[in-house]
Amino acid sequence: AQKITQTQPGMFVQEKEAVTLDCTYDxxxxxxxxxxxxxxxxxxxxxxxxxxxxxxxxxxxxxxSLNFQKARKSANLVISASQxxxxxMYFCAMRVYQAGTALIFGKxxxxxVSS
Amino acid sequence: xxVVSQHPSWVICxxxxxVKIECRSLDFQATTMFWYRQxxxxxxxxxxxxxxxxxxxxxQGVEKDKFLINHASLTLSTLTVTSAHPEDSSxxxxxxxxxxxTQYFGPGTRLLVL
Numbered sequence: 001a002q003k004i005t006q007t008q009p010g011m012f013v014q015e016k017e018a019v020t021l022d023c024t025y026d027x028x029x030x031x032x033x034x035x036x037x038x039x040x041x042x043x044x045x046x047x048x049x050x051x052x053x054x055x056x057x058x059x060x061x062x063x064x065s066l067n068f069q070k071a072r073k074s075a076n077l078v079i080s081a082s083q084x085x086x087x088x089m090y091f092c093a094m095r096v097y098q099a100g101t102a103l104i105f106g107k108x109x110x111x112x113v114s115s
Numbered sequence: 116x117x118v119v120s121q122h123p124s125w126v127i128c129x130x131x132x133x134v135k136i137e138c139r140s141l142d143f144q145a146t147t148m149f150w151y152r153q154x155x156x157x158x159x160x161x162x163x164x165x166x167x168x169x170x171x172x173x174x175q176g177v178e179k180d181k182f183l184i185n186h187a188s189l190t191l192s193t194l195t196v197t198s199a200h201p202e203d204s205s206x207x208x209x210x211x212x213x214x215x216x217t218q219y220f221g222p223g224t225r226l227l228v229l
């Protein structure tokens with residue numbers, strides 16, 4: 001069965017510091033994609049970054065990078081130089097292409113950035 | 116980037132009434148759209164997969180007759196909560212499949228049934 005696990009209910013970080021949000025996944029399918037979304041209090045889901053299972057390099061998008069360790073089945077999100085506006089809920093998600101197209105979400109991590 | 120809109124953004128209705136929520140992909144065509152439900156402080160739960168021109172595929176435990184989904188065009192999917200009750204109060208959010216295997220989400224609809 002496919003599963004996403006986020007073990008950190010909440011994380012606290014100071015402005016300008018880097019923070020890592022953990023995500024592990026479980027699937028036996030070789031073809032899958034891993035996603036991170038940000039959900040501020042307004043509720044919208046904002047796409048941050050994507051990593052395909054066959055991608056050789058870790059994905060990066062501005063201050064976001066995905067630390068993809070395939071053997072460990074982990075896909076941690078690293079946010080560099082945190083900003084107050086980064087305070088939000090963060091969801092890790094997986095899509096297994098053979099099984100269908102829907103995303104499977106983790107329970108989320110609430111990130112709080114303080115000044 | 117790809118934009119998905121939802122309407123209305125919030126709705127309050129009386130118990131027993133039906134509520135229709137629209138999900139539109141504004142600048143791209145989406146053969147597949149997804150409907151999720153989210154309770155406060157919880158994750159998104161997939162309700163159904165909506166395919167243009169065919170019947171929706173519902174997840175286990177989701178009542179088809181309660182949550183009617185119609186995907187009439189490549190840019191519009193609608194979710195109708197029929198005979199809504201207070202337990203249907205939730206945050207409903209749709210997504211549309213865009214390029215690079217990415218799903219783009221609408222801003223969500225907050226439903227409160229009194």
